[in-house]
Every structure is written in C-alpha cells, then in structure tokens.
Amino acid sequence: MKKNKSNKPRLRFFEDSPGQQHIADSDKYLYQRPVPSHNLVIIGTGTIGQEHMRVATLLGRAQIHGIYDTQKHSMDIAEANFSRYSEKPLLRYQDLDSACNDPAVDALFICTPNHTHFEILQTAIKSGKAIFLEKPMATDLQDAAATEAMARAYSSFIQIGLQYRYKAQYVEAFHEALSRASLGEIKTISLSEYRPPFLDKVEQWNKFNANSGGTLVEKCCHYFDLINLLAQSQPTKVYASGGQAVNFIDFERDGNASDIDDHAFVVIDYANGTRANFTLNMFCHDFSEELVVSGDRGRLTAKEVFNFHQQQGSKASLAIEAGELGGSKTIDVTYPALIEQSGHHGATYFEHIAFVDQLEGRSVPAATPLQGLWSMVVASAAQASMASGGAVDINQFMAANGLADYLNA
Numbered sequence: 001m002k003k004n005k006s007n008k009p010r011l012r013f014f015e016d017s018p019g020q021q022h023i024a025d026s027d028k029y030l031y032q033r034p035v036p037s038h039n040l041v042i043i044g045t046g047t048i049g050q051e052h053m054r055v056a057t058l059l060g061r062a063q064i065h066g067i068y069d070t071q072k073h074s075m076d077i078a079e080a081n082f083s084r085y086s087e088k089p090l091l092r093y094q095d096l097d098s099a100c101n102d103p104a105v106d107a108l109f110i111c112t113p114n115h116t117h118f119e120i121l122q123t124a125i126k127s128g129k130a131i132f133l134e135k136p137m138a139t140d141l142q143d144a145a146a147t148e149a150m151a152r153a154y155s156s157f158i159q160i161g162l163q164y165r166y167k168a169q170y171v172e173a174f175h176e177a178l179s180r181a182s183l184g185e186i187k188t189i190s191l192s193e194y195r196p197p198f199l200d201k202v203e204q205w206n207k208f209n210a211n212s213g214g215t216l217v218e219k220c221c222h223y224f225d226l227i228n229l230l231a232q233s234q235p236t237k238v239y240a241s242g243g244q245a246v247n248f249i250d251f252e253r254d255g256n257a258s259d260i261d262d263h264a265f266v267v268i269d270y271a272n273g274t275r276a277n278f279t280l281n282m283f284c285h286d287f288s289e290e291l292v293v294s295g296d297r298g299r300l301t302a303k304e305v306f307n308f309h310q311q312q313g314s315k316a317s318l319a320i321e322a323g324e325l326g327g328s329k330t331i332d333v334t335y336p337a338l339i340e341q342s343g344h345h346g347a348t349y350f351e352h353i354a355f356v357d358q359l360e361g362r363s364v365p366a367a368t369p370l371q372g373l374w375s376m377v378v379a380s381a382a383q384a385s386m387a388s389g390g391a392v393d394i395n396q397f398m399a400a401n402g403l404a405d406y407l408n409a
C-alpha cells in the first residue's frame with residue numbers, strides 16, 4: 001500500500017462509520033489515515049493548549065508527544081480530555097527545561113498566559129526547535145521587538161498564534177480584496193467584534209492589564225493583524241476611545257481590582273491613505289464579527305455570527321457589491337463541521353496546516369513575529385491614545401518605544 005498523500009480526499013464520515021470498520025488496515029486506501037511525522041510538546045495545557053492538542057490530533061500530520069504545565073490540575077484535565085480522542089500515551093515533563101529539550105520532539109507550542117511568553121521563550125529558543133507562540137507574542141512592545149529580533153536570528157522559525165486570518169470568511173475576503181482586487185483600490189476598512197466578557201482563566205490572569213498587556217493587546221491583536229494585512233501599509237496615526245463600563249467592575253483578586261477595558265472605538269490612518277476603524281464591545285450575550293472593506297470599485301462585507309445561547313454553530317458569509325461595474329454576490333462560507341467545531345471556527349486547523357508545512361520546509365502565509373509586532377504596535381498605540389485622550393503619531397510612538405528601526409523597514 002502506498003503512503004497516504006496529502007491531496008487525497010479525507011472521507012472521515014466513512015472512515016469512522018461503524019459499517020466500514022470491517023475494512024482491514026491492509027485494504028485501506030481512502031480510509032488510510034496520515035502517519036504523524038512530527039512530535040509536538042504543549043507548554044500550558046489550558047483552553048488554547050487543549051485546542052492545539054485536539055486540532056493537531058484531528059489533522060494527524062503531527063502528534064502530541066508531551067505536555068507541561070505549572071498546574072497539575074490543568075495537566076490532569078488535559079490528559080483526561082485527550083484520552084477521549086487519542087490512545088497515544090502522553091509524556092508529562094517535570095520542568096520547562098525538560099519539556100523544551102526532549103530529543104524526540106520537533107516543535108514546542110507555548111500556550112501559557114501572555115505575561116509568561118517572553119520568559120518561557122528564553123528557554124524554548126535554546127532548544128533550536130520550531131516554536132509556535134500564542135498571541136499576543138508579549139505584553140509590551142519592548143519584549144515583542146526583542147522576540148522579533150530573536151526570531152530573525154533563529155536557526156528554526158517562530159509562528160505566532162494569529163489564526164483569525166484562516167477563518168473561512170476572512171480567507172475569502174482576502175482573496176476578493178487582495179488577490180482578485182474585486183473592490184479596486186482599498187480605501188476604508190471597518191471591523192467590529194461584539195461578544196461576551198473574557199472567560200474565566202487559571203488564576204484569572206486575563207482580568208489584569210499587567211498580565212494580559214491590556215484588552216486591545218490581548219484580544220484585539222487578532223483584528224489589528226487582519227486590518228494591517230488588508231491595508232498593506234504601515235499605520236501612521238491611531239486614535240481610540242474606550243474603557244471599562246460593565247465587566248468585572250466588582251471583581252477583585254488578592255486585593256487587586258480588575259482594570260481591563262470592555263469596549264473601545266479605534267481609528268487608524270495608514271501611510272497609503274487607507275483609513276480603518278475597529279469597534280469592540282465585550283458585554284454582549286453572543287458573538288458576532290463584521291468586516292466591511294470599501295474600494296473605488298466595490299464593497300465587501302464578511303460576517304460571522306456564533307449564537308451559542310441558541311446552540312447554533314457559527315455562520316459566516318461574504319457579500320460583494322460592485323454595482324454596475326461587475327458581479328455582485330452573497331455566499332455562505334464554511335469549513336466541514338468537524339473542522340469548524342475543533343476550535344475557532346476551523347481557523348486553528350488551518351493554522352496547524354501552515355505550521356506543519358513550515359516544519360516541512362514549505363513557505364506559507366503564516367503569522368510572523370514581525371506581523372505579530374505590528375498588530376501590537378496598533379493595539380498599544382490605541383491603548384496609549386485611550387489613556388492620553390489624544391491621537392498617537394506612530395512615528396513618535398515608535399521612536400519613544402525604541403522601535404524607530406521598524407518604520408518603513
């Protein structure tokens with residue numbers, strides 16, 4: 001039997017169906033599963049660490065070799081959940097050094113809270129292994145820039161967990177707006193997220209700006225990455241207004257009151273003349289995202305609604321309006337249900353494909369540390385604008401933060 005090729009269709013419905021289990025392994029061609037070629041270690045087995053375990057297993061091109069977390073409880077839960085979909089034994093490392101330096105392992109996934117990323121990276125990078133670093137890459141611009149410089153000098157690669165670019169509606173939006181140029185020259189970009197509050201976390205790290213880097217850094221780096229990709233230019237000016245209106249206003253831990261923002265309006269000017277805005281509201285009952293891009297020839301709207309109270313799966317769509325200048329359309333965009341349900345509406349699955357492709361030496365449009373840094377520049381400038389009440393000039397902001405070398409680089 002020949003080796004499973006990656007372009008062969010996966011028919012998991014039949015692979016998993018009870019009526020097909022009589023097909024012996026030696027007879028499997030369509031049902032043959034990929035043999036994992038890479039071993040991964042997950043550092044931080046909380047919400048997203050477990051999503052990476054699930055998604056890597058579903059994809060099947062790499063396998064989870066071991067886990068490490070400072071909380072035994074997190075590892076116990078991760079292991080118990082893992083055993084529901086995988087028979088593979090998991091190694092538990094006793095410390096970070098051994099988790100990073102197992103010769104049997106090809107890549108490290110850093111899935112710990114934001115304020116631990118930079119320190120963990122110092123140990124991880126000594127391994128010489130490929131690294132997946134969750135977003136935001138750090139909590140401040142100095143550590144983010146130092147990470148970017150370390151990545152440039154690294155013998156392997158660092159991929160940042162900005163996977164929203166792989167959501168089905170944004171893949172289509174990029175294709176229409178950038179590859180097909182269906183909208184002509186892009187002039188304005190509006191993006192919004194309406195959602196429930198930040199969820200409970202281990203030791204509630206995300207309720208404090210000191211741990212998360214601030215709400216716009218922690219959560220909205222995803223959206224600033226998307227806007228930067230669409231604008232295809234460097235930001236020049238950022239103005240923002242926002243604050244903490246509803247969420248966690250009575251929340252305290254160890255005598256410290258939560259200080260995280262729950263809503264914001266951000267306006268961004270780009271060097272090429274593109275103007276963008278971003279709206280965040282985190283005191284809603286369900287999730288929705290909307291992107292509107294307008295060019296001199298048309299308008300695009302990409303939407304995603306996840307109405308979990310009604311127990312509905314995510315619904316995403318894309319609309320193009322070109323008036324008398326060309327074709328208009330409205331389409332539903334989706335991934336197979338089991339991929340969508342594996343996490344972040346399927347975006348994490350395609351992020352894993354990109355990671356494994358990079359491991360195998362292919363060049364892919366995965367999030368780079370430089371792109372991660374620019375998403376943090378916009379987020380941090382917006383937070384600075386909210387604090388000062390004035391617009392932030394990006395040239396001055398970069399110089400004040402020791403990042404002038406990145407301008408027009």
Ligand SMILES: NC(=O)c1ccc[n+]([C@@H]2O[C@H](COP(=O)([O-])OP(=O)(O)OC[C@H]3O[C@@H](n4cnc5c(N)ncnc54)[C@H](O)[C@@H]3O)[C@@H](O)[C@H]2O)c1
Binds near residue numbers: 043045113162202
């Ligand atoms: N890309 C995305 O869409 C996405 C989604 C969720 C979270 N994240 C990011 O993933 C990271 C983790 O978030 P989460 O939601 O999984 O949080 P979580 O609180 O659910 O899990 C974090 C885990 O890290 C462990 N941990 C803390 N410090 C550690 C250390 N020094 N060494 C080893 N383990 C440590 C904790 O015990 C916990 O089990 C954050 O950076 C967050 O921003 C990204």
